[in-house]
Amino acid sequence: xxxxxxxxxxxxxxxxxxxxxxxxxxxxxxxxxxxxxxxxxxxxxxxxxxxxxxxxxxxxxxxxxxxxxxxxxxxxxxxxxxxxxxxxxxxxxxxxxxxxxxxxxxxxxxxxxxxxxxxxxxxxxxxxxxxxxxxxxxxxxxxxxxxxxxxxxxxxxxxxxxxxxxxxxxxxxxxxxxxxxxxxxxxxxxxxxxxxxxxxxxxxxxxxxxxxxxxxxxxxxxxxxxxxxxxxxxxxxxxxxxxxxxxxxxxxxxxxxxxxxxxxxxxxxxxxxxxxxxxxxxxxxxxxxxxxxxxxxxxxxxxxxxxxxxxxxxxxxxxxxxxxxxxxxxxxxxxxxxxxxxxxxxxxxxxxxxxxxxxxxxxxxxxxxxxxxxxxxxxxxxxxxxxxxxxxxxxxxxx
Numbered sequence: 001x002x003x004x005x006x007x008x009x010x011x012x013x014x015x016x017x018x019x020x021x022x023x024x025x026x027x028x029x030x031x032x033x034x035x036x037x038x039x040x041x042x043x044x045x046x047x048x049x050x051x052x053x054x055x056x057x058x059x060x061x062x063x064x065x066x067x068x069x070x071x072x073x074x075x076x077x078x079x080x081x082x083x084x085x086x087x088x089x090x091x092x093x094x095x096x097x098x099x100x101x102x103x104x105x106x107x108x109x110x111x112x113x114x115x116x117x118x119x120x121x122x123x124x125x126x127x128x129x130x131x132x133x134x135x136x137x138x139x140x141x142x143x144x145x146x147x148x149x150x151x152x153x154x155x156x157x158x159x160x161x162x163x164x165x166x167x168x169x170x171x172x173x174x175x176x177x178x179x180x181x182x183x184x185x186x187x188x189x190x191x192x193x194x195x196x197x198x199x200x201x202x203x204x205x206x207x208x209x210x211x212x213x214x215x216x217x218x219x220x221x222x223x224x225x226x227x228x229x230x231x232x233x234x235x236x237x238x239x240x241x242x243x244x245x246x247x248x249x250x251x252x253x254x255x256x257x258x259x260x261x262x263x264x265x266x267x268x269x270x271x272x273x274x275x276x277x278x279x280x281x282x283x284x285x286x287x288x289x290x291x292x293x294x295x296x297x298x299x300x301x302x303x304x305x306x307x308x309x310x311x312x313x314x315x316x317x318x319x320x321x322x323x324x325x326x327x328x329x330x331x332x333x334x335x336x337x338x339x340x341x342x343x344x345x346x347x348x349x350x351x352x353x354x355x356x357x358x359x360x361x362x363x364x365x366x367x368x369x370x371x372x373x374x375x376x377x378x379x380x381x382x383x384x385x386x387x388x389x390x391x392x393x394x395x396x397x398x399x
Contacts, residue, residue, distance in 0.1 A: 002159075008122035012069065012115050017107075018081060023068035028053040030079040031070060034102055039261075041105040044146075045169065045328045049257040051228040059223050061090055067123065071112075080104040081112055085120040087127045091214045094137040097124035099161075113155060121159045125337065139337035147329040161335035165211060168316075170324035171266070171304040174296040178322045183238070183286040186247065186278065191235035196225055198246035199237055206248075206273025211308065212332075229253040234267055234294040238274065238283050248274035250287040252294070267295025269305040284318060292322070 003011065012020050023031070028050060035048040057064045071081035084100040101116040121141060128139040141161055145152040153163060191199065200221040207213045216224075224230065231252050238248030251271040259265050269291050274283045292303045305324065307315050 002125065003118050003122050005119070005122040005126040008115075008119040012071070012083065012119050015071075015110075015112055015115050017073060018071040018112070019074045020069045020071050020083075022065040023057070023070050023082075024065070025054070025057050027070050027079060028057060030072075030077075031082060034079045034082060034104060037104055038102045042146075045258070045262070046255070047257045047261065049228075049255075052257075055223075055227055061219060061223070063087070063089070066127075069119070080107055081116060083116040083119050083123075085123040085127075087124065089131075090217045090220055092133075092136045093214055095128055095132075095139045096214075097127070097139065097141050099124070099141055099143040099156075113152075117155055117159060128337065141335040141337070142332060144330050144332050147331055149331075153331065153333055156333045156335070159335060160337075161333040163331045164334045165332040166309045167306055167330050167332070168309055168326045169304065169306050169328040169330075170319050171302050171327050172292075172323040172325065173302050174267075174292060174300055177292055177296060178289055180289045180293075181282045181285045183282040185241050186238050186281065186283050186286070187241055188286065188290055189237045189239050191232040191237060191249075191251075193232075195237060195246060197221075199235075199249040199251070202246050202249050202275060203251065203271050203273045205275060211310070227253075229255055230270075231267070231298075234291060234298065236287055236290045236294070238278075238287055240278070247278040248272075248283045248287055250291045252291055264301035265299065266302045266304050267291065267298065267300045269303065272305070285321070288318070288322065 009020075012018075021027075032048055032050050032053060038044065039047050056062055067084065067086050069083040070079045071083070072078060073080050081103045082101055084098070086098040086100065088096040088098075099117070099120045101113070101120060103112045103116065124139065124141055141159075143152070143156055143161060145156075147166065156162075189195070197218075200216065200218075204215045208215075225232075231254050234252035234254075236250045236252075237246050239245065240247050249271070250269055253268045253270040255266070255268055269288065272284065272287055272291070274287070295303050303324070304327075305319065307319060309316065309329075
């Protein structure tokens with residue numbers, strides 16, 4: 001029987017050698033140190049930054065003091081574990097909760113990860129129960145882990161989360177770039193604040209028929225475009241020459257915290273989408289090449305992106321065309337808690353569309369580091385999954 005949130009918190013507090021407190025803003029540097037230790041131990045290809053943690057904490061939608069607990073060593077004061085149950089309070093058609101946590105390598109194998117996971121699930125279910133309203137969709141718990149991290153998936157499975165999607169990270173050096181392909185009836189524009197809202201609407205519409213989709217609110221989009229990782233100078237809009245309407249967009253980012261470890265600088269195509277009305281005209285390729293050229297002009301060594309391996313629009317083929325190669329694979333594990341029958345009767349809705357879980361900022365794919373007994377990637381880094389639509393790429397943070 002699942003634990004209540006109160007009992008799960010008692011279980012956390014009973015773990016020897018840890019003192020748990022809500023995540024305070026001042027904890028961010030110490031929490032970053034924990035993530036860095038996990039990233040080094042697990043050879044994680046993606047890494048937290050201090051800016052990302054602070055942006056999450058400062059975002060109006062975030063509730064860090066409710067959704068995140070940090071575990072400290074009472075002797076040293078160091079943060080050595082974190083429990084993260086990020087509730088997406090903006091999207092109601094499917095109530096998404098990102099489960100992310102990390103345990104310091106020196107504490108793994110002692111049951112800390114099991115206690116962390118139990119609290120995260122209990123917190124999500126308590127939040128869903130206490131805030132549910134008529135018409136809300138089912139609760140969906142989601143975590144992400146590197147493909148090799150079998151122990152985390154086994155732990156997730158004990159709580160009803162099963163692998164549902166696999167994603168690959170891809171990269172290519174920025175030498176010998178392909179020529180810009182022609183695109184019929186479309187011209188490219190620089191990203192501009194005045195047309196950012198159009199880019200938002202186009203990217204959301206481009207994702208509409210894809211796994212995990214939910215429309216982002218204006219607040220969510222503002223958080224994404226104000227993130228320190230977003231690079232408007234590297235981002236591109238595709239505009240119909242006849243109507244002047246935006247029909248495609250490439251949203252680009254820089255994850256500077258990765259560069260030193262990876263030994264290269266890198267421009268990242270976080271999202272790339274084309275409206276269904278303009279697919280088949282070469283617009284996606286044009287946007288992709290334009291992004292790569294902007295990365296190169298900025299002095300980057302490489303271009304990168306992330307792809308859903310089950311993307312129905314052939315995105316993997318699109319990215320292999322100019323020479324992107326796979327560099328890492330991750331898995332999304334989901335657990336759906338159905339709506340109570342009474343809510344289904346009241347709302348008259350038997351199912352909900354699949355949402356995109358966008359939390360407080362742009363970022364990379366989410367991974368979870370718990371009680372690892374063997375080396376491999378995986379920390380509490382919450383950097384996004386790649387939801388692809390006619391070549392849509394992304395590592396946007398989700399909760």
